[in-house]
Amino acid sequence: MADGTNVPAPPLRLRVYQQLRQAIEQGTLSAGTRLPPSREHARALGVARNTVLWALERLRAEGYVQARVGDGSYVAPSLAALRSAAPARSLDETALSKRGRAIADTALRWRPPLVAAAPFRIGAPEVAAFPHAVWDRLARQLTPAERLLTSQYLDPAGLPALREAIAQWLLFSRGLRCDGHQVLVCSGSQQAIDLIGRLLLDEGDEVLVEDPGYPGIRACLIGHGAQARPVAVDDEGLDIAAGARDWPAARMAVVTPTHQFPLGVRMSLERRIALLDWARARDAWIVEDDYDGEFQYGAHRIPPLAGLARAERVLYVGTFSKSLHPGLRLGFIVLPPGLANAFASAKALCDRHSPGELQWQLARFITDGHLLRHLRRMRELYPQRQALLIDALAKATRGAVKLEASEQGMHIAHEVSGRRNDAALSGKAREAGVLLAPLSAYAIQSPRRGWLFGYAGYDAAALREAARRVGPLFAS
Numbered sequence: 018m019a020d021g022t023n024v025p026a027p028p029l030r031l032r033v034y035q036q037l038r039q040a041i042e043q044g045t046l047s048a049g050t051r052l053p054p055s056r057e058h059a060r061a062l063g064v065a066r067n068t069v070l071w072a073l074e075r076l077r078a079e080g081y082v083q084a085r086v087g088d089g090s091y092v093a094p095s096l097a098a099l100r101s102a103a104p105a106r107s108l109d110e111t112a113l114s115k116r117g118r119a120i121a122d123t124a125l126r127w128r129p130p131l132v133a134a135a136p137f138r139i140g141a142p143e144v145a146a147f148p149h150a151v152w153d154r155l156a157r158q159l160t161p162a163e164r165l166l167t168s169q170y171l172d173p174a175g176l177p178a179l180r181e182a183i184a185q186w187l188l189f190s191r192g193l194r195c196d197g198h199q200v201l202v203c204s205g206s207q208q209a210i211d212l213i214g215r216l217l218l219d220e221g222d223e224v225l226v227e228d229p230g231y232p233g234i235r236a237c238l239i240g241h242g243a244q245a246r247p248v249a250v251d252d253e254g255l256d257i258a259a260g261a262r263d264w265p266a267a268r269m270a271v272v273t274p275t276h277q278f279p280l281g282v283r284m285s286l287e288r289r290i291a292l293l294d295w296a297r298a299r300d301a302w303i304v305e306d307d308y309d310g311e312f313q314y315g316a317h318r319i320p321p322l323a324g325l326a327r328a329e330r331v332l333y334v335g336t337f338s339k340s341l342h343p344g345l346r347l348g349f350i351v352l353p354p355g356l357a358n359a360f361a362s363a364k365a366l367c368d369r370h371s372p373g374e375l376q377w378q379l380a381r382f383i384t385d386g387h388l389l390r391h392l393r394r395m396r397e398l399y400p401q402r403q404a405l406l407i408d409a410l411a412k413a414t415r416g417a418v419k420l421e422a423s424e425q426g427m428h429i430a431h432e433v434s435g436r437r438n439d440a441a442l443s444g445k446a447r448e449a450g451v452l453l454a455p456l457s458a459y460a461i462q463s464p465r466r467g468w469l470f471g472y473a474g475y476d477a478a479a480l481r482e483a484a485r486r487v488g489p490l491f492a493s
Contacts, residue, residue, distance in 0.1 A: 029064060034072035041081050041092055048097035052082065052090045120240040127236035130452075134474055136483035137406075138452040139279070139428040141474035143395060144342045151387050155378045167373030173365035174357065175202025175349075176373065179380040183335075183349055186383050190392075191310060192320040193333065195351045201360050202371050205348040206308060206336040210234055210271070212350070212363050213332060214241035217302055218269065225260045225270035229459035231278050234271050234306070243269075247461035250277055254284030257292045261299075269302040270295070274322045275310040276426045279459050279469050283425075289322050296330040303331045309339045311392055312473075314400045315424040329353055337379070339427065340392060347371060347379060399427065399473050402480065406472040409481045413488025420470065427473035430456065432465060439466045442490055449486040 027035075040046045052058070055073065059066040073090055076082040083093050113121060134141035159167070167176075174180065181197035188194055203209050210233075218224065220242030226235055228247035235245040246267060248260035255272050270292065274284035284292075296303050305322045313319065323333035336348035352360055364370065382388055406429070407420045420429045433439070439455035446453040456467040472480060 030068045030071045033062065033064060033068055034075050037072055037076060038079075038081060041076075041096065046092050048092055049094045050092045051088075052092065054089060116240075116242065119242060122240075127232040129233070132452075135450070135452055136475045136479050137428075137454075137470040137472065138474075139454055139469050139471035140339070141471060142339050142342060142427065143398060143474050144344075146391075146394065146398070147342050148387060148391060152378060152382065155381045155385075156374065158381070159374065159377060163377060164374070167377050169373070171370045171373050171376075172361070173370045174361040175200065175371060176376040176380060179376045179383075180349075182380045182383040184351075186388065187335075187351070190389075191307070191318075191324065193324045193351065195333075196354070198357055199352050199354055201350045201352060201357065201364060202376060203348050203350060203364060204346045204368065204371060205338055205343075206306060206334050207233060207237065208367065209334045209336075209348055209350045210237045210304070210306075211241075212360055212367070213302075213304055213334075214238055214243060216356070216359055216363055218243045222269070223264050223267040225255070225257075225264060225267045226461075227255050227272060227277065228461045228463045229279055229456060229465060230271075230461075231273070231306070232459060235461075238271075245461075247463070249463060250280055250282065252282055253288045254282055255288065255292070257288060257295050261295055267299070267301060269304065271304040271306065272322070273306045273308065275307055275313070275319055278306075278308065279428070279454075279456065280430050280432075280465075281423055281426055281428075283319055284322070289325060292322070293325065293327050293331070297327065301330065303328075304334060305331055306334045308334075308336060309426055310335075311340045312396065312399060312427060313425045314396060323351060332356075340388070340395075345375065345379070347375065395473075402472045402475070402477070403429065405477055406470060406480050406484070409484035410470070410488070410491075413484040414491040415488075417491045428469050428471040430467060430469050432456065432467035435466070436464060437466050439468055443468065445490050446487045449490070451483045451487050453487060 026032075037046070046052070052073070053061070055066050055069045059069045062069070073082060077084055077090070081093055081096065082090050084090050130138065177197065179202055180200040183200050183202075184195050184197045201212075203212065214237055218238070218241055221244065223244045223246050224238050225248045226238070226245045227250050229250065238245050246260070246264040248263070249256050254274055254277055255270070257270070260267065260270065272284065272292070274289060276283065292303060295301065303322065307321050310321060321333060322328060323331040330353070332353070333351040334348065335351075337345050338348065350360065403422065407422060410418045410420060418431060420431055423429055439457050443453045443455040454469040456465055456469065475483070
C-alpha cells in the first residue's frame with residue numbers, strides 16, 4: 018500500500034520475510050524455536066503458501082532459519098548469541114579516531130556555504146552566462162571510441178589531453194611554463210590542499226598561513242595534524258620576515274599572492290623573492306593558491322609566483338570553480354617534476370580519478386578557444402558590476418560606505434578602523450536577506466575588521482536591491 022509519497026510498497030513476500038526476520042532479531046522468535054508449518058503460517062497471515070515458502074527459503078540462505086528433514090523449520094540455535102550480547106552503544110563523534118576527530122572538528126573552523134548564492138556572498142562567479150549550449154555540444158561530439166576510453170579506469174593524474182591543455186593555457190594566460198606531466202587534475206582547490214597536506218606534512222609540522230586568510234585551507238591543514246601559524250598581511254602581502262622570525266620551524270607557507278584572500282592586495286616583487294629565498298634556505302614548501310588569478314582587469318597582468326626564477330619549491334594550485342563554475346569540481350596542481358608520481362598515487366587512493374567525460378569536455382573547451390572567449394566576456398562584465406556595486410552602496414549608505422575600485426578579483430574588502438563588531442552587522446544583514454561576510458571571520462589573531470562584498474555572480478537588479486537592504490545598517 019502506498020504511503021502518500023508515491024513510493025510503491027514492497028512485494029508481499031518481501032514484507033513477510035522482513036516481519037519474520039525482525040521477529041527473530043528482536044527475540045520474539047527465540048533461538049531454537051520451531052516455526053509453524055508453511056500451510057498453517059500462510060493461512061494465519063492470509064497469504065499464499067508460496068509467499069511463506071519464499072520468505073523461509075531466503076531466511077535459510079541467510080542463516081536465520083534451519084530446516085530439519087521431516088521436522089519443519091527452526092530458528093537457528095546460533096542466534097542465541099545475538100540476544101545475549103550487550104545492547105549496542107549509540108555512536109557519535111567520540112568513536113572516531115584522533116585524526117577523525119580533528120577532521121570532524123573542522124566544522125568549528127570552516128563551514129562551507131550550503132545555501133544558494135545571493136548578494137553579497139563572495140566567491141560566486143556568473144553562472145548564467147556560462148556557455149552551457151557549447152558545453153553540451155561538446156559532450157555530444159564525443160566519438161564512440163572516446164566514450165569507450167573515458168568509461169574505463171583512467172590515469173589518476175588526469176587525462177593526458179586535459180593536462181596538456183592546462184599546461185598550454187597556463188603559458189598563454191598566466192605566463193607559467195610547465196610540462197603536462199607536472200599537472201595533476203583534482204576535484205577543485207580544496208582537494209589539492211588536502212593532497213598537499215597528506216604528502217608533504219607530518220603531524221605537528223608548522224605551516225605559515227595568511228592572517229586574515231581562507232579558513233578552508235587552515236581547517237584542512239589542522240585536520241591533517243599540522244599547526245597553522247598565523248602571519249600578518251600588509252599592503253605587500255604576507256610578511257615572510259615576520260613569519261620566519263616568529264615560526265622558525267615552519268616547513269610550508271600557503272599564500273594567495275596575486276589577489277590576497279580576503280584583503281585583495283598583491284604581493285610585492287620584493288616579498289615574492291624573499292618568500293622564495295626563505296623556502297630554499299629552509300627546504301620548505303610554498304603553496305600558491307591562484308584562486309581567481311584569471312580576473313585581472315588592468316592593462317598588465319601580474320604573473321604567478323610559480324613563474325619566477327628559483328620557484329622550484331612552489332606548488333601552484335588552480336581551479337575552474339571561479340573561471341567557469343563550481344559545479345564542475347575540477348582543479349589542478351602544477352607540481353615539481355619529482356613529486357608527480359607520488360601525487361598521482363595519492364589521488365588514486367582518494368577517489369581513483371576525476372570523471373573521464375568531464376575531463377574530455379574541459380580539454381576540448383580549452384583547446385577550441387571557448388575558455389578564452391568566456392573569460393574575455395567575464396573580464397568585461399565583472400568590472401561593470403564592480404562599478405555598479407560601488408555606486409549603489411555609496412547611494413544606499415549616504416556616503417558612509419565608499420568602496421575603492423579594484424583591478425582584480427570578484428569581491429571588494431571594506432575595512433573599518435577600531436575593533437568594530439563587524440559580525441553583528443553581518444547578522445543584521447542576514448536578517449535582511451543579504452549575505453555579507455565579516456572580515457573577522459577570516460582572522461586568527463588579526464584585529465582587522467570590515468566586510469566583504471561579492472559582486473561577480475549577481476546582476477544589476479540583485480546588487481542594487483542588496484545595497485538598498487543593507488544601506489540603513491551602515492547609514493545609521
